[in-house]
Amino acid sequence: MVIEDQYAQKTTKEDQSETGEVRHRSSRLRLASPLDRLAAVIVDLFLVIFPVSALVGAPFKREIMKALILQDETEFAFYLVMITLSSGLVVIVYQTLMVWLFGGTLGKMFWGLRVERLWKHRRPTFTAALLRSVFWLFDSLLAMVPHLAVFSNEKRRPFHDRVSDTVVVTIKNREARSPGIIEASFVHGVVAAFAVFMVIFLTFSSFDYYLDAKSKDPLVSSLEEDGSLCSSVGEAAEDWPTVDGETPDRLQVAMALFAAGEVAKSCLSAEVDLKLVREGEESPLAYLAQSFVHADNAELSDRYLARVCELAPDSDSCKMSEVVSLWTEEKWNEVESIFGALDKTQEHYIFVWAVRHYVRRGDFHLASKYLEKIEPRRGLGSFLGMQRAKAYWGLRRLEESRAAAAVAFETLGPAERIDLASWMCYEEVEASCQGVLQKSCQLLEKAVADSGEFLLDAKVALSYIKQNECRKGYGKSYDELARNIPLVPARRLLFAYNLRSKDQVAEGRQVLWELVNDSATEEEFREEARHLLVQWSTRAEDLEALRNDWAKEKQNQNWRKFGLHLVRGYFELGDYQRAFSVVEILGDRIYTDQKVGQQAILAAYHLGKRQEAWGLLQKLNPAAPAEDQSRRPASADSGEFEMIAQGLKKEFAGK
Amino acid sequence: MILPYLNGILRFKDCPITWLLFIVNAFMMIATYGELMVAQDSIDKAMRDDYFVESQGSFYAQFISDHKNQYTPFMNELSLRALSGDADKVKLLGNLALRNDLFIKEAPAYPFKGDQVAKGWWLEKLDELGQAQQRHPSFLLGVSVDHMGLRHWLSYQFVHSGWLHFAFNMIFLFVFGCYLESLIGGLALLVVYLGSGMIAAGTFLLVNGPTSAPLVGASGAVSGLMALFCFLHWRVPVRCFYWLFIPVKGYSGFVYVPAWIIFFLWVASDLGGHLGSLPEFGGIAYTAHLGGEATGIIVGSLMFLLTRMRRGKSLDKDLPAAS
Structure with missing residues (x-):
């Protein structure tokens, strides 16, 4: 609906018949400046509307806050409507009374503005004042955009003035002229742009909302709304094997899924909260789960692990908590003996951890044994x-x-x-x-x-x-690969490859050596660099130079891992003497790698050091597999080792 | 934006007591700032620790659930939601728990169910937090459940929670203090300032009850000065500075507004704030402001009556217009 500005069509109407008391408009209108009108609105807002609305709407505001916190949408909507109505009422009552009784609000009076009837120098009637304030509110609720008509309408009358047949004039010397064509066109453009933006925005919002609603599974939606539990745990629990005829605990299922890497830590955390917070129950399994949830905080995680065994020293959870502690200390033999003791357990999560452990350690026999249990x-x-x-x-x-x-x-x-x-x-x-x-x-x-x-x-x-x-x-060429791979250590590795391809092997090995000793580099790249460094040292003197450099290094994890590679390198070159000399330096540290352990025994045996070979064999846990096998090829055929080990047992066992 | 300006900040010799009050406030702010920052850092660090806040929230939820009658229906509902697994409510309660004296006092010996490791960890951190609070000037000098004596009703007026809090209170202390001091004298101003502050503390304790979170700041006392000024100049136009956010000449400057409008705006904001906020969440102590304002009005009424009895005239008529 368009309310026509009659004044614009009939420039004067002062000759219209009225009673004698009416002061007809005989002079031109002294239109109020838009800035004065804006200033008047600001004064009204800050002096009257905001304070009074805050006071009147305070109880509703408190209820809105409660509804927001409790996520009660009905209450929120109700009190939002109430606070809007109460604030609207304040605006309407204030504006209507002030305009009807005094011809302007406090702000208008302060800036020397008056609201008058269009045809007479008189205050508006009560009905006109009421109509004007209602539509003023309506215009304001539309992001104030309709108020922009003060810049485009010939008599600077926005919608609320046209509806009530009023005009805002000034009684000071700050009158404004009718808007020029540029001013009016600019505002029309702004309003049109706003309208187009709103249409586009609403269309896209509705479309998005529709797609979102369509894509959501009702079950998932209800679970999401219900709380923080993960639906994947509930779905898996329905399909989980029963233990002694009883359905499995959700936490047990979550533990197995977490161990398998199928659910995030947050899902496990939510299940623990269900047990510990909602049900208020202490349980060894819940504490074990907490130790995984808080794995980033070593002290806290250790406290949870300790609590597991305090609560149930003989439980499977306690044994598993010991495994977790031993993992941190890299005591693989003890870990594996506990897994061996847990052979009869019914807990799936233990099998899953055992599989992960043995695959990582490269003991694929035991890994497949546990895989069959799952x-x-x-x-x-x-x-x-x-x-x-x-x-x-x-x-x-x-x-x-x-x-x-x-x-x-x-x-x-x-x-x-x-x-x-x-x-x-x-x-x-x-x-x-x-x-x-x-x-x-x-x-x-x-x-x-x-x-x-x-x-x-x-x-x-x-x-x-x-x-x-x-x-x-x-x-691809090394340069092209380096461009594709953003990781810096990978580029350094490629640089080494590139040098080697140009017969600059020594320089390539130098790059690898730097990579090995760069503690900031990811372990995967350092391990690959160690591997390549020994592999590229095809001459005995190259390996010897490497050994000399290695012997000068600080004895840490990197040093130990490099030593293991040297043993392999010498062994594969058939230099058992030097292989064994490295074994002697490494001492018991060779047992972290089953393959190196075997090679050490073989080297000792080939050197005729049968007593030393037997000593090494006794210390070697047959279950201890090659270290970091996750990135290494599977163990080579160990037929020779088996044969020699049997011989040594026959010779020395029982002596 | 409209702010009473009156005569602005007068020289020391024109309003020595106001300056003295400012100096004491500033001295206290500077003297306690280092300790305030250190202690506040410890508290902020603890409250940034999700595990601490979540543990605290779940134990607080249990505690509320066991003491339903001592908490509002809203807190009971929050506790119920937290115990049903609503992580947001657990966190919210964790943040609110430190305000509740009953919970903090009983927590160390309370038989909480559930995660005993979390309980042990949380109690250790709570103890550390308590030690940080022991060093915190707001807790040492503010009015709280552990410090409700009259000494603290005085000392809290000179402690602020930060520079912004201090600056706002001091601006209004100068605006109303300087003017009132020339009107009623330095001693009377001092009595009104300290009296308003003390009654503000009393009102806060009466309406909100003792809380673990301390009440600090000069706003109760300054509210008393403002109310007294407005009462004495009820209908007198007073000089105010205004700025209407319009960056054009002519839309900012000074204007004369009747004092009752200033009083109305001030009280409406405090009353609206009090009625519109949840007491469990703390924040601005609106009730202390209202207590200070009531004191100002009562003192103004007494002065009016005394003057009238003595001279038979309105004090208002005798007083010069504010300029």
Whole structure:
């Protein structure tokens, strides 16, 4: 509806018949300046409308705050309407009375403005004042945009003035002229732009809302609204095996899913809260879960671990808490003896941790044994697929591993898929460069081509470099690879490769040496650098130089890991003397790696040091596998070792 | 924006008591600022620790649930939601818990159910927090459940929670203090200032009850000065500075406004603030302001009656117009 400005059409109407008392408008209008009108509004707002509205609406404001905190939408909406109505009422009552009785509000009076009837020098009637204040409020609620008509209307009359047949004039010498064409056009443009913006905004908002509502599963929505519990735990719990005829505890399910990497820490935290806060129950499992939730805070995590055994010293949870403590201390043998003692447990989460432990430690026999104990359940499918692929690979059941991986690739999420693909591809190309033709490498290649972000992951970047190395002549150049991979250590590694390809092996080894000793570099790259450094030292004198440098280094984790590589390097060169000399320096530290332990025994045996070989064999835990096998190829055939070990046992056992 | 300006800040010799009050306030602010920052840092650090706040929230929820009659329906509802697993409510209660004296006092020996490791950790941190509060000037000199004696009704008036709090109170102390001092004398001003502050503390304790969070600041006393000034100059136009956010000449400057308008704006803001806020959340002590304003009005009424009895005239007529 458009309210026409009659004044604009009929310039004067002062001759209209009225009673004699009426003072007809005989002179031109002294229109109020828009800035004066704005200033008057500000004065009204700050002096009257805000304070009185705050006072009148205070009880509603308090209720709105309560409703907001308690997320009570009905109460919130009700009190929002109430506070809007009360503030609106203040505006209407104040403006109506002031305009009707005095011809202007306090602000208008302060700035010498008056509201008059359009045709007479008189205050508006009560009805006109009421109509004007109601529509003033209405205009204000539309983000004040209709008020902009003071810049475009010929007599500077916004909608509320036109509805009530009023005009705002000044009684001071600050009158404004009618707006010019530029001023009016500009305001029309602003209003039109605002209208278009609102239409676009509302259209997109409605569309978004519709899509959002359509995409949400009702069950998920209700769970999300209900609280912070994760729906994935509840869904898995429904499909979980019963223990002694009883349905499993949600926390047990959450622990297994968390161990499998299928749910986030927040989900586990929510389940613990359910147990400890809502039910107020202490339980060893809840405390064990808390130790995982607060793993970032070592002191707190240790307190939870201690509390598990205080509460139930004989429970499986207590044994698992000991495993967690021993992991931190890297006491692998003790960890494995506890896992051995937990053989009869019914707790799935322990099996899951055992699988992860043994796969990481490279003991694929035990990993596959625990894998068999885990019944395929909803929520664990991805984990089982991924770990089976790794365990079979470690057991040299390559085709089964590839088949398990192929199935897992179909079910895994994008992040897990690329994780498994990078692991498999690394192993494939480490075993043979023909591996680049396998599905894992193709998947890796495709994933990286689709999104370079995957190359931000150290493991993915390493696998990618490795498989490219196998495509010699057909793959990307080192420079091109370095441009694609944003990680600095990866670029340093590529630089070393590049130098080596230009027959500058010594310089390449120097780059690797710096990478090995850079404590700020990710461990994956340092381990790869150690591996390459020994691999590229094909001459005995190169290895000797490395050994001399290594002997001068501080004896820390890096030193120990490098020593293990040196033992391997010498052993593979057939230099048992030097291999054994490194073993002697490393001492008991060689037992962190089963393969090196075996090589040390073999070296001693070949040197005729049978007594020392037997001593080493006694200390070597047969279950202790190669360290950091997650990035190393599976153990080589240990037939020779088995044979020599049997011989040593026959010779020395019982003596 | 409109602010009473009156005669502005007068020289020391024109209003020595006002200056003296400012100097004492400033001295206290400077003397306690270092300790304030250190102690506040410790408290902020504790309150940024999610584990501490969440543990505190869940134990507070248990405590409220066990003492339903001693808490408002709103707090009971919050506790119920927190115990039902609403993490936001747990955090909220964790943030509010320190204000509740009953809970803080009973917590160390209270048999809380659930996570005993969290309880042990939280109590250790709570103890550390208590030690930080022992060093905090607001807790040492402010009015709180541990410091409700008359000595603290005086000392709290000279402690501020930060520079902004201090600056606002001091601006209004100068505006009303300087003017009133020339009107009623230095001693009377001092009595009104300290008396308003003390009655403001009493009003706060009466309406809000003793809380663990301390009451600090000169605003109760300054509210008393403002109310007395407005009462004495009820209908007299007083000089105010205004700025209407319009960056054009002519829309800012000085204007004369009747004092009752200033009083109305001030009281409306305090009353609206008090009625519109949740007492459990603390914040600005509106009730202390209202107590100070009531004191100003009562003192003004007494002065009016005394003057009338003595001279038979309105004090208002005898007084010069504010300029």
